Amino acid sequence: MKTINSIVAVLQREFRITFRNFSDILSIFLFFFIGIMIFVFSVGANNDIFNQIGIGIIWTLILLTNNLTLRKFYQDDFNDGSLIIFHLSGLSYELIVLIKIIVNWFVIQIPFFILIPIAGFLLNIEIFNIKIIFISFLLGSPIITCITSISGSMNLLNKKNFAIGSLIIMILSIPVIIFSVGLVNTAEELMRDQINILLGIMFLFLAITPWICSICIKLAIQEK
Amino acid sequence: MLLANNIVFNRDNKKILNKINLTISYEKIIHVTGNNGSGKTTLLKILTNILEPKEGGIFWDGKNIKKDPFIFYKNLTYIMDRTSSNVSLTVDENIFFWMRLFSSSRSIKEIESILELLSLYQYKNTLVSSLSYGEIKKLELVRLIIEQKKVWILDEPYIGLDQISTNLISETIINHARLGGMVIFTSHIPSNIPNLEILHLKNYEND
Numbered sequence: 001m002k003t004i005n006s007i008v009a010v011l012q013r014e015f016r017i018t019f020r021n022f023s024d025i026l027s028i029f030l031f032f033f034i035g036i037m038i039f040v041f042s043v044g045a046n047n048d049i050f051n052q053i054g055i056g057i058i059w060t061l062i063l064l065t066n067n068l069t070l071r072k073f074y075q076d077d078f079n080d081g082s083l084i085i086f087h088l089s090g091l092s093y094e095l096i097v098l099i100k101i102i103v104n105w106f107v108i109q110i111p112f113f114i115l116i117p118i119a120g121f122l123l124n125i126e127i128f129n130i131k132i133i134f135i136s137f138l139l140g141s142p143i144i145t146c147i148t149s150i151s152g153s154m155n156l157l158n159k160k161n162f163a164i165g166s167l168i169i170m171i172l173s174i175p176v177i178i179f180s181v182g183l184v185n186t187a188e189e190l191m192r193d194q195i196n197i198l199l200g201i202m203f204l205f206l207a208i209t210p211w212i213c214s215i216c217i218k219l220a221i222q223e224k
Numbered sequence: 225m226l227l228a229n230n231i232v233f234n235r236d237n238k239k240i241l242n243k244i245n246l247t248i249s250y251e252k253i254i255h256v257t258g259n260n261g262s263g264k265t266t267l268l269k270i271l272t273n274i275l276e277p278k279e280g281g282i283f284w285d286g287k288n289i290k291k292d293p294f295i296f297y298k299n300l301t302y303i304m305d306r307t308s309s310n311v312s313l314t315v316d317e318n319i320f321f322w323m324r325l326f327s328s329s330r331s332i333k334e335i336e337s338i339l340e341l342l343s344l345y346q347y348k349n350t351l352v353s354s355l356s357y358g359e360i361k362k363l364e365l366v367r368l369i370i371e372q373k374k375v376w377i378l379d380e381p382y383i384g385l386d387q388i389s390t391n392l393i394s395e396t397i398i399n400h401a402r403l404g405g406m407v408i409f410t411s412h413i414p415s416n417i418p419n420l421e422i423l424h425l426k427n428y429e430n431d
Contacts, residue, residue: 012321020312020313080306080309084308088300221274
């Protein structure tokens, strides 16, 4: 019961802090939209091109947008010692990481379910393809959140070069991009296999992320 | 009883702590002193299992805290040299968060009277980002009352506090020990707490 109380307390705190700093979230989504607009202006109103590369553009911008959230993932709670306080309350670092992943997924990824159709409309992507992007994002977004979490926790160990965190996100996201974007161009009978692969990657990341991140957090706390 | 047995700690091949032995029993207050870099904060971090010593171990009621740190954490309040209150939340929001996090049985009235004592009551709906360093430090010390734990480990609790608050914290520490608690704290300021045991840490030369 005490652990549940602690989990609920941390969840509430995280949501409260996130919504208190709403301008941060707003600027992240503005970045996504401006990115879409830049593609529209630079490529021109060519429906065929956007139908072919639209899903790639959307996924690329989702990745870049997640890069912006990287520094916020653990850094503030690490700097002020909150991560230690959460731990002393009886929560393991693995559980703290899971809570952070859940909050980040809700706050950063859920709005994309509204933003993606709007982006699809701006890029003149067919309705069927927008549905495919939805499915791929449903499976891909938890993976992206886990990757951002891994990268954010590794950044705690790295006091000099913060660009490495973004690089880690980009590199680890390659399989997600391949199978997510591939869903649009794949034959209907192979779609189920692609979805299964994405599901497999999602479960793998959900399983390993708390362990990897907790090790990085513990090391970073010891080094501080 | 909290026992530190033969603690050795090195950082970057530099000796920080060498064979430190420490026993903190109930009703005891220990003041850790020493120059900058003598390892005061390091010792507290080892006592809280945040840092791992190169040699030696920390024992709580006869059991090494490494085996199940959460048993020890149930009895521990640790005030760090940093302030853990979130600057985007108000004083009240931080307090209610800590109360829920540590399943505190303190009533709102009790907390409000403590805030009044610390001259923080008028700021209860103020964002922590608008408070001064001393006020944020006092807010951090409210955790001692919220958590209601036996062992208090305090890293520089007097820093940033005015004379009234300093005396108040000293009184709180004395009362806690009198009621069966145990306290270990670091401070550069000489303390006026009676029957204090002092542990002086010395700096080591590079090997």
